[in-house]
Amino acid sequence: MKRLNSHRAALIVTAIAVSAAVLIGALTAPPGLGAADRNPDGSYVGTRVEGTTPAQWRLIWEEDPAHAATVSWTTAEQPKKSTLVYDSEARQGDVTKYRFHADATVGQYTDDEVRTWYNHAEISGLKASTTYWFVMVSDGAASREFHFVTGPEGDADFKLLYGGDSRSDRDARRTMNRRMRALLEEDPEILALAHGGDYVANGEEMEDWDEWLTDHELTVTADGRMLPVIPGRGNHEAGGPLYDQIFNTPGKKGGNFYRTLIGEQFLLVTLNSNISAGGDQADFLETILKDNSGVRWQCANYHRPAYPAVKSPGSALEHWVPLFEKYNLDVAFESDGHTLKRTCPIRAGKKADDGVVYIGEGGLGVKQRTPKDDRWYFEGGVTASTLHVQKLTVTKSMLTVESITDAGKVYDTFETKPRKR
Amino acid sequence: MSSSTDDRAAIWTLRGAVALTCVAVAARMLMYGGPVLSWLWLNVGWSEQAALRLEHGAAFGLMVCAPLLCWRKAWPAAALVSGWLLFATVAETATGTWHSELTPGALAARWLAPVALIALSMNKERPAEWLLRIGIAGTFLCHGLEAVFHNPQFIDYLIRGGELLAGTRVEETVATTVLTAIGVLDIAVALAILVPKRLRAVAFWMALWGFLTAAARVLYMGWGNWPEALMRVTNGAVPLTLLLLWSRPKPAEAEHETPE
Ligand SMILES: [Fe+2]
Numbered sequence: 010m011k012r013l014n015s016h017r018a019a020l021i022v023t024a025i026a027v028s029a030a031v032l033i034g035a036l037t038a039p040p041g042l043g044a045a046d047r048n049p050d051g052s053y054v055g056t057r058v059e060g061t062t063p064a065q066w067r068l069i070w071e072e073d074p075a076h077a078a079t080v081s082w083t084t085a086e087q088p089k090k091s092t093l094v095y096d097s098e099a100r101q102g103d104v105t106k107y108r109f110h111a112d113a114t115v116g117q118y119t120d121d122e123v124r125t126w127y128n129h130a131e132i133s134g135l136k137a138s139t140t141y142w143f144v145m146v147s148d149g150a151a152s153r154e155f156h157f158v159t160g161p162e163g164d165a166d167f168k169l170l171y172g173g174d175s176r177s178d179r180d181a182r183r184t185m186n187r188r189m190r191a192l193l194e195e196d197p198e199i200l201a202l203a204h205g206g207d208y209v210a211n212g213e214e215m216e217d218w219d220e221w222l223t224d225h226e227l228t229v230t231a232d233g234r235m236l237p238v239i240p241g242r243g244n245h246e247a248g249g250p251l252y253d254q255i256f257n258t259p260g261k262k263g264g265n266f267y268r269t270l271i272g273e274q275f276l277l278v279t280l281n282s283n284i285s286a287g288g289d290q291a292d293f294l295e296t297i298l299k300d301n302s303g304v305r306w307q308c309a310n311y312h313r314p315a316y317p318a319v320k321s322p323g324s325a326l327e328h329w330v331p332l333f334e335k336y337n338l339d340v341a342f343e344s345d346g347h348t349l350k351r352t353c354p355i356r357a358g359k360k361a362d363d364g365v366v367y368i369g370e371g372g373l374g375v376k377q378r379t380p381k382d383d384r385w386y387f388e389g390g391v392t393a394s395t396l397h398v399q400k401l402t403v404t405k406s407m408l409t410v411e412s413i414t415d416a417g418k419v420y421d422t423f424e425t426k427p428r429k430r
Numbered sequence: 431m432s433s434s435t436d437d438r439a440a441i442w443t444l445r446g447a448v449a450l451t452c453v454a455v456a457a458r459m460l461m462y463g464g465p466v467l468s469w470l471w472l473n474v475g476w477s478e479q480a481a482l483r484l485e486h487g488a489a490f491g492l493m494v495c496a497p498l499l500c501w502r503k504a505w506p507a508a509a510l511v512s513g514w515l516l517f518a519t520v521a522e523t524a525t526g527t528w529h530s531e532l533t534p535g536a537l538a539a540r541w542l543a544p545v546a547l548i549a550l551s552m553n554k555e556r557p558a559e560w561l562l563r564i565g566i567a568g569t570f571l572c573h574g575l576e577a578v579f580h581n582p583q584f585i586d587y588l589i590r591g592g593e594l595l596a597g598t599r600v601e602e603t604v605a606t607t608v609l610t611a612i613g614v615l616d617i618a619v620a621l622a623i624l625v626p627k628r629l630r631a632v633a634f635w636m637a638l639w640g641f642l643t644a645a646a647r648v649l650y651m652g653w654g655n656w657p658e659a660l661m662r663v664t665n666g667a668v669p670l671t672l673l674l675l676w677s678r679p680k681p682a683e684a685e686h687e688t689p690e
Pocket residue numbers: 207243244245312344345346
C-alpha cells in the first residue's frame with residue numbers, strides 16, 4: 010500500500026512538473042507569423058499536356074549563355090520527332106520560315122503514374138546579346154512563338170534574378186512567378202533566373218514537377234519572352250533521376266555543379282549541397298575561383314546555407330567558406346531557410362569589412378519562417394519573413410542586390426564595389 | 431565487482447545518457463527548430479506559432495524530465511521522453527529527404543533508450559537488455575546502410591577528419607571507399623549484437639564507435655555544434671550499458687557462454 014502510494018506520489022509530481030514546464034515553454038515561444046499571403050487567383054491551369062502538343066516549357070542556361078542554351082518541353086505522348094526551330098528574327102510562328110533547327114532528345118520521365126515525355130533541344134553557336142525567336146514542334150504540333158535574349162560578351166552591364174524554394178505552397182509560387190514576369194516585363198535587361206533549389210516538395214515525384222513546370226509557364230512575359238533558368242539542386246530533389254530529366258543534367262551527372270560566365274566579368278559558381286562538399290566539389294571550386302581571379306564579379310549559388318537565418322549550418326561552412334574568403338567572393342546566394350536574409354560581411358567567422366556577404370534563404374513559393382535575427386552575423390544585415398526574389402544589377406563599378414517582395418516592394422538593397430583579387 | 435555495483439553503473443550510464451539527450455534535443459529545438467515544427471507547419475497545416483509553441487513546450491518539458499530521470503519511481507518522465515523522441519523521429523521521417531526511410535531505425539537507440547531505462551528501473555533486466563540490443567542494432571544497421579549508400583555528410587566527416595587528425599587531404603574516392611568498409615562493418619556488428627550471446631567485444635566496439643562518431647560532430651564544426659554531438663550520446667551509451675550489464679556473469683547463463 011505504502012509502495013503504491015509512493016508511486017502515485019511520483020506520478021503526480023512528474024505530471025505537475027512536466028505540465029508546468031510545457032506550459033511555460035509554450036507561452037514563452039517567440040511569435041511566428043503564420044501562413045504567408047496567399048494569392049486569391051488560383052485559376053491558372055497552364056498549357057494542357059495532351060498528345061504531342063509542347064507544354065511545360067523552360068529554357069536552361071549552363072556554362073556559356075552567350076552562345077548556348079537548352080530549350081525543353083513536355084509532351085503527353087512520345088513524339089516520333091521533336092524539333093526546335095529558331096531564328097534571330099521573329100517569324101510569327103510560321104515553322105517553315107525559321108532559318109535554324111535543332112532536333113530534341115526525347116525520353117520518358119521516370120515515374121509510375123505521370124507517364125509524360127521530356128524533349129530537350131540543345132542549341133549552340135548563338136550570337137551574344139541577341140534575341141532569338143523559336144517554336145517547339147513535336148510531330149507537327151507546334152507551340153506559339155517565344156523568344157529569349159542570349160548572354161553578353163565582353164565587359165557588359167546586365168541584370169539577373171536569384172531565388173530558391175518554390176516548393177510546397179502553390180499559390181505563393183504562382184504569385185512569385187507572376188512577380189518575376191512583371192519584373193522581366195518592366196526591366197528587359199534581366200537575363201535569367203539563378204534558382205537555388207527546392208523547386209518541389211518531393212523531387213522524386215513527377216506529380217510535383219508537373220505542377221512546378223506548369224506554374225513556371227507563368228514567368229513568360231505577355232509578348233512571349235522566356236526567362237532562362239540557371240538551376241541549382243536542393244535537398245528536396247536530392248535523389249532520383251527527375252531533376253536531370255527536367256533540366257537536361259546541368260553540370261555533370263551525379264554532380265550538378267558548374268560555372269557560368271555571363272560576359273567576361275561575371276562568374277556564377279553553382280554548387281550542389283546534397284553531395285560531398287569537401288571532396289571533388291571543393292577542388293572544383295578552388296580551381297574555378299583561382300582560374301577566374303581576374304573576373305571582376307564573383308558569386309556562388311547553392312542550397313543549404315553556411316550562415317543560415319533559421320536552421321543549423323551545412324557543410325558549406327567548413328568546406329566552401331574558406332575558399333570564398335581566400336578568393337574574395339562578392340556574394341554567396343543561399344536558400345533552404347524559407348525566410349529573407351542578408352548577413353553582414355563575414356571573414357574568419359567574424360564581421361569584417363572585407364568579408365563575404367550571404368544573401369537569400371528562399372522565398373519563391375513556400376511558407377516563410379520567422380528568422381532568428383539575433384544571430385551575430387545579422388548585425389548590420391537584414392532578416393524578414395516575406396516571399397521574395399533577388400534582383401542583381403551588374404555594372405562595371407557596382408554590383409547591386411535588391412530583395413523584392415511578392416508585392417513588388419524593394420525590401421533591402423545591398424551594394425558592393427569591385428574588390429582587389 | 432559486485433553485481434549490484436555493475437547494475438548501478440549500468441542504470442546510471444543509461445540515465446545520464448537519456449538526460450543528456452533531453453538537454454541536447456531541447457537545446458537544438460530552441461536554437462534551430464526541430465522536425466516537429468517543420469512537419470506540423472509545412473506538411474500538416476498548423477500555423478507557425480502553434481507549432482513553435484508545441485516545440486518550445488516540449489523543450490521545457492524535456493529539460494524538466496532530465497533531472498526527474500534520476501528518480502527511479504518517476505518512470506512516467508522516461509515514458510514522456512521516449513514518446514516525444516519517437517514523435518520527433520516520425521516527423522523527421524516525414525520531412526527528411528535523403529533516405530528518410532532509414533530514420534526510424536537510425537534513431538532507434540535514442541528513442542528506445544528511455545524505454546529500456548523504465549524496464550531497468552523496474553528490475554526487468556531481460557526485456558531491458560533486448561530493448562538496448564534492438565535499439566543499437568537499428569542505429570548501426572541504418573547508419574551502416576547510409577554509409578554503404580555514401581551519405582555525403584559522412585564523406586565530408588572523413589575528409590575533414592583526415593585534415594584535422596592526420597593533416598592530409600583525403601581524396602573523395604578514398605573517403606568513399608573507406609565509407610563503404612565502415613558501412614559493412616556497422617551492418618556486421620548490428621547483426622552480431624542481436625545474437626543471443628553476450629558478445630562483449632562487439633558491445634565494446636559499438637560503444638567506442640558510437641561515442642567517436644557522436645563526437646565527430648563537434649570535431650567537424652566546433653563546440654557550437656554540441657547539441658548535435660550530445661543528441662547522439664545514446665549511440666555510445668546504449669552499448670556501454672549492455673557492456674556493464676554483461677560485466678558480471680549470470681549463474682544460469684555463464685555455463686553457455688563462450689570465453690573471449
Ligand atoms: Fe531545402
